[in-house]
Amino acid sequence: MLRLILLPTEQCNFRCTYCYEAFEIGKMSQGIQEAVCRLIEGRDDLRYLQLSWFGGEPLAAFDVVKRIGGFAHEHCERNGIAYNADMTTNGYLLDGERAATLLDQKVESYRISLDGDREAHDRTRIRANGRGSFDRILKNIEAIVQIDREFRIMLRIHYHRENLESIPGLIERLGRTFGREDRITLFFRNISRFGGPNDAALPIVEEKEKRQAIEKTFEEQAKTWFTNLYSNETDDKKYVCYACQGNSLVIRANGAVQKCTVALYDDRNTIGRLNDDGTLTVDQGKFRAWIAPPSDSPCRSAAKHAVPPPYARP
Numbered sequence: 001m002l003r004l005i006l007l008p009t010e011q012c013n014f015r016c017t018y019c020y021e022a023f024e025i026g027k028m029s030q031g032i033q034e035a036v037c038r039l040i041e042g043r044d045d046l047r048y049l050q051l052s053w054f055g056g057e058p059l060a061a062f063d064v065v066k067r068i069g070g071f072a073h074e075h076c077e078r079n080g081i082a083y084n085a086d087m088t089t090n091g092y093l094l095d096g097e098r099a100a101t102l103l104d105q106k107v108e109s110y111r112i113s114l115d116g117d118r119e120a121h122d123r124t125r126i127r128a129n130g131r132g133s134f135d136r137i138l139k140n141i142e143a144i145v146q147i148d149r150e151f152r153i154m155l156r157i158h159y160h161r162e163n164l165e166s167i168p169g170l171i172e173r174l175g176r177t178f179g180r181e182d183r184i185t186l187f188f189r190n191i192s193r194f195g196g197p198n199d200a201a202l203p204i205v206e207e208k209e210k211r212q213a214i215e216k217t218f219e220e221q222a223k224t225w226f227t228n229l230y231s232n233e234t235d236d237k238k239y240v241c242y243a244c245q246g247n248s249l250v251i252r253a254n255g256a257v258q259k260c261t262v263a264l265y266d267d268r269n270t271i272g273r274l275n276d277d278g279t280l281t282v283d284q285g286k287f288r289a290w291i292a293p294p295s296d297s298p299c300r301s302a303a304k305h306a307v308p309p310p311y312a313r314p
């Protein structure tokens with residue numbers, strides 16, 4: 001089994017206020033795209049392949065997604081390899097047409113974030129041109145649910161001290177628009193400090209008890225409309241971090257091989273390189289530090305599990 005978390009570009013059409021990415025690297029070159037395909041092709045013992053599209057914004061390099069995703073899908077079909085793909089996207093470019101193309105390539109899980117109802121969302125999920133993004137994201141989701149296919153959308157609702165009042169309005173709006181849609185799962189999550197330039201000023205709800213109470217209130221309201229809710233309290237316990245799994249690799253847009261999608265700029269995370277012929281050069285010492293974490297690390301118990309998580313995430 002192999003899970004590849006691919007960054008087809010590290011550019012993004014958004015500039016979210018809490019983002020930790022540096023946007024220094026552009027689109028994956030043709031050479032690296034080919035090398036990813038050779039990496040997949042070269043694994044002749046493969047029984048299951050999972051591609052997870054991440055970024056930057058992966059749909060800002062839709063051609064790369066189609067090239068590698070199309071290859072992977074066909075290769076797996078031809079060779080009897082189980083295959084699925086998922087995408088973490090801001091949703092702005094995910095219109096019905098692109099979604100249909102992606103579904104044809106078995107990209108069947110999407111993770112999209114909203115930061116409150118329109119006004120609050122547009123204050124933090126800002127496009128690179130300074131404008132908001134709420135209306136377009138919602139319109140895109142409305143178009144996707146018109147598609148009569150199997151897929152899942154995890155709607156991650158970010159809350160923080162300054163948007164709490166807008167969340168009930170958002171839940172109601174989502175409920176009225178998508179309420180009986182069982183392909184959508186709602187997930188309430190506090191924003192976090194992941195190393196971005198605005199970390200110190202982020203209006204995070206710091207106290208755990210307060211967060212639990214907030215989430216419970218939101219979940220109770222959401223239950224009126226939605227049957228699928230991800231609960232931080234119970235589902236998090238089942239979550240296994242992809243970074244501690246030996247068969248999960250992040251391939252950056254420049255061909256660097258890493259383990260974690262958050263510590264992008266930490267040297268300990270760069271465990272190797274994807275070569276032009278699709279082989280990997282890996283520093284085994286660095287690699288082992290990820291899959292055999294210290295005995296007091298919470299990753300230790302997670303590492304025992306074999307099942308991959310459905311989404312890449314911070």
Ligand code: SF4
Pocket residue numbers: 012013014015016018019020021055056057090
């Ligand atoms: S959409 Fe994601 S990558 Fe883009 S700015 Fe926002 S948090 Fe960063």
